[in-house]
Amino acid sequence: MATQNTRKLARAMLTPSVVILFVWMIVPLVLTLWYSFQSYNLLNPVNNGWAGFSNYYYFLTDPSFTEAFVNTLVLTISVLAITVIGGIFLALLLDQHIVGQGIVRILVISPFFIMPTVAALVWKNMLMDPNYGIFAWLATRLGFAPIAWLQDYPLFSIILIVAWQWLPFATLIIFTALQSLDEERKEAASMDGAGAINLFFYIVLPHLARAITVVILIETIFLLGVFAEILVTTGGGPGFASTNIAYLVYHQALLDYDVGGASAGGVVAVILANIVAFFLVRIVGKNLDA
Amino acid sequence: MARAVSPRRKWSFTVLAWIVALLLFFPILWTILTSFKTEGDAILFPPAFLPPHWTLENFVEVQDRSNYFKHFFNSVVISIGSTLLGLVITVPAAWSMAFSPTKRTKDILMWMLSTKMMPAVGVLVPIYLIFKSLNLLDSLFGLTIILMLINLPIMVWMLYTYFREIPVDILEASRMDGAVLWKEIVYVLLPMAIPGIASTMLLNIILAWNEAFWTLNLTAANAAPLTAFIASYSSPEGLFWAKLSAASTLAIAPILVIGWFSQKQLVRGMTFGAVK
Numbered sequence: 001m002a003t004q005n006t007r008k009l010a011r012a013m014l015t016p017s018v019v020i021l022f023v024w025m026i027v028p029l030v031l032t033l034w035y036s037f038q039s040y041n042l043l044n045p046v047n048n049g050w051a052g053f054s055n056y057y058y059f060l061t062d063p064s065f066t067e068a069f070v071n072t073l074v075l076t077i078s079v080l081a082i083t084v085i086g087g088i089f090l091a092l093l094l095d096q097h098i099v100g101q102g103i104v105r106i107l108v109i110s111p112f113f114i115m116p117t118v119a120a121l122v123w124k125n126m127l128m129d130p131n132y133g134i135f136a137w138l139a140t141r142l143g144f145a146p147i148a149w150l151q152d153y154p155l156f157s158i159i160l161i162v163a164w165q166w167l168p169f170a171t172l173i174i175f176t177a178l179q180s181l182d183e184e185r186k187e188a189a190s191m192d193g194a195g196a197i198n199l200f201f202y203i204v205l206p207h208l209a210r211a212i213t214v215v216i217l218i219e220t221i222f223l224l225g226v227f228a229e230i231l232v233t234t235g236g237g238p239g240f241a242s243t244n245i246a247y248l249v250y251h252q253a254l255l256d257y258d259v260g261g262a263s264a265g266g267v268v269a270v271i272l273a274n275i276v277a278f279f280l281v282r283i284v285g286k287n288l289d290a
Numbered sequence: 291m292a293r294a295v296s297p298r299r300k301w302s303f304t305v306l307a308w309i310v311a312l313l314l315f316f317p318i319l320w321t322i323l324t325s326f327k328t329e330g331d332a333i334l335f336p337p338a339f340l341p342p343h344w345t346l347e348n349f350v351e352v353q354d355r356s357n358y359f360k361h362f363f364n365s366v367v368i369s370i371g372s373t374l375l376g377l378v379i380t381v382p383a384a385w386s387m388a389f390s391p392t393k394r395t396k397d398i399l400m401w402m403l404s405t406k407m408m409p410a411v412g413v414l415v416p417i418y419l420i421f422k423s424l425n426l427l428d429s430l431f432g433l434t435i436i437l438m439l440i441n442l443p444i445m446v447w448m449l450y451t452y453f454r455e456i457p458v459d460i461l462e463a464s465r466m467d468g469a470v471l472w473k474e475i476v477y478v479l480l481p482m483a484i485p486g487i488a489s490t491m492l493l494n495i496i497l498a499w500n501e502a503f504w505t506l507n508l509t510a511a512n513a514a515p516l517t518a519f520i521a522s523y524s525s526p527e528g529l530f531w532a533k534l535s536a537a538s539t540l541a542i543a544p545i546l547v548i549g550w551f552s553q554k555q556l557v558r559g560m561t562f563g564a565v566k
Contacts, residue, residue, distance in 0.1 A: 006390060007390060009386075010386040010389070010390035010392075011386070013382035013383060013385060013386035014382070014383045014386040014387060014398070016379050016382070016383065017379050017380055017382075017383035017402075017442065017446055018383070018398065020379060020439070020442065021402060021405055021439075021442055021443065024405075024439045024442075025405050025408065027416075028412075028413035028416040028417055028420075029408075029412065029413060031413075031415075031416035031419075031420075032412060032413055032415055032416050035415055035416065090310065093303065093306060093307050093310065094307060096299075096300075096303040096307070097299075097300050097303070098300070098303050098304040098307045098308075099300070099301075099304045100304070100308070101307075103311075104307050104308060104311045105553070106550050107311035107312065107314065107315040108310070108311050108314055108315075109549070109550075109553060110314075110315055110318055110546060110549070110550075111314060111315075111317070111318065112549070113496065113500070113542065113545045113546050113548075113549035114318065114500075114542050114546075115499065115500040115502060115516065115517050115520070115541060115542065115545070116500065116502040116517070117502055117506075117517050117518075117520040117521045117524075118321075118520050118538040118541055118542055119317075121520060121521075121523055121524060121534060121538070122317050122320070122321050122534075122535075122538060123317065124524075125529065125531055125534065126317075126320055126321070126324060126531055126535070127317060127320075131335070132333040132334075132335050132337070132531075134320070134337060136335075137335065137336050137337055141336075164314070164317070167314070168314070169560070172553060172556070172557055173557055173560070173561060173565050176554075176557045176565055177565050210564060210565070211561075211564075211565045214561045214562070214564045214565055215561075218560055218561065221406055221407055224409060225409050225410055225411070225503065227410075227411075227502065227503045227506070228502035228503065228506055228517065228521065231506065231521065231524070232521050232523075232524035233524070245409075245411070246409065246410070246411045246503075249411040249414065250411060250414065250507070253414055253415050253418065254414075254418070254507065259415055259419070262414070262415050263415045263416075265411070266409075266411050266412040266413065266414060266415060267412065269409045269411050269412050270408060270409060270412035273407050273408065273409045273412070274407065276407070277404055277407035280407070
């Protein structure tokens with residue numbers, strides 16, 4: 001069926017996407033690399049020139065980098081843990097015979113559609129505000145002193161906000177996978193005398209493996225780049241307590257106007273993401289062989 | 291589904307599920323309720339659940355003070371614009387890979403997926419400088435292009451998984467009947483491809499509407515979409531909760547409704563077809 005002509009046509013149809021994506025990948029990346037070896041500050045245009053590895057040296061040896069690196073890991077792994085474990089429980093719950101399941105599902109999925117700046121500001125003000133927020137009110141009702149969440153536990157607060165946004169996503173994906181699990185297989189297993197716990201670990205969880213892998217992949221892509229939530233709540237502070245690598249690079253670029261330093265940071269971020277991607281894409285690629 | 295469920299079990303799970311769902315939904319509900327309160331009622335302590343004095347004033351003031359609908363319009367333009375532009379580029383690509391796959395098709399798809407792993411901060415500096423020198427900073431056109439680019443891989447993937455399900459045999463049949471290529475496409479394939487394209491559009495509009503890295507970094511007063519406009523409420527002097535809530539309610543409402551209707555497509559699109 002594939003004649004010479006259709007093959008040519010097929011290639012012509014594919015080319016624009018590939019070329020555009022390739023250019024979008026390569027040109028900025030090469031420029032970032034180039035700038036990362038330049039001393040180039042928008043505020044100090046005179047002092048330009050080749051900088052060697054000094055941008056990298058300053059970026060990597062600055063204590064803020066270590067802190068941001070650790071924060072990135074903590075943020076990503078915590079949110080992954082909360083959303084995957086919570087998502088499994090919620091999906092199992094939604095899979096029961098419950099009244100009004102459709103509406104419950106809509107309520108659960110909704111936070112995923114809230115834009116990051118709205119989510120973060122609503123949590124920061126109306127929920128977490130130590131004077132008038134809902135959490136402060138709950139704390140006083142329970143006899144505790146209200147907590148200044150974003151001042152005292154900035155990273156934890158951001159983890160809560162981001163987990164709230166992504167828990168629905170994990171739930172929805174895992175729930176969808178759960179629904180394709182054969183009811184008969186579950187029944188057969190329970191007739192063989194398998195208890196609920198065994199049923200979960202030997203039948204349900206293996207069935208969900210693929211969905212969970214995908215959830216981890218997709219969430220990691222987005223979680224490594226969490227930005228708006230930090231920008232509008234803590235601004236990365238106090239100090240660098242809630243700064244992740246994405247925010248650190250932004251800070252150097254658009255607040256300090258240090259093009260060279262920010263580019264070095266950008267390259268470091270790309271390398272770190274690629275290490276993660278190397279493993280993740282491999283796993284997903286294997287899973288997608290269908 | 292035929293399993294007999296004891297009513298007790300059913301009702302206890304129902305209650306539990308509703309409690310969890312309402313807790314998760316609460317911040318949204320609270321935002322909507324607060325948008326109808328006066329500023330004074332918004333910061334009552336203990337909080338008043340329902341607005342003691344219902345008012346629409348916040349919506350009016352948000353518009354009067356900051357030309358809200360300009361930003362709303364910006365969001366509409368960039369999310370629909372980037373989606374349509376993206377479709378023009380990705381539909382042929384996905385079509386080609388689904389119907390004339392080669393040995394390299396899978397590699398190309400994996401490569402496209404891997405480009406999504408590139409962190410935005412890795413290219414923030416050059417994009418910012420390029421935009422600056424081309425006068426594209428704070429322009430709807432520039433932002434539309436960027437949003438199209440970042441969602442390109444997801445669009446190709448999603449369309450590909452839909453197109454691949456169209457049975458190719460049907461082509462052979464129509465060819466037997468003597469249909470020419472363009473007729474084949476218009477009368478046979480296109481009707482079967484429409485649902486996939488529509489789903490891809492919806493998901494892409496959602497993603498573009500909520501995108502909050504490039505929209506925040508590349509816009510100022512002029513082209514700021516809602517994500518960036520709402521961010522301006524983070525300054526301490528902007529802490530008017532009722533107005534923040536009004537602005538937020540309008541910003542999330544359209545996407546919330548679209549999202550509710552496209553849960554299935556969302557699962558498929560966001561998992562690159564791996565979970566259906």
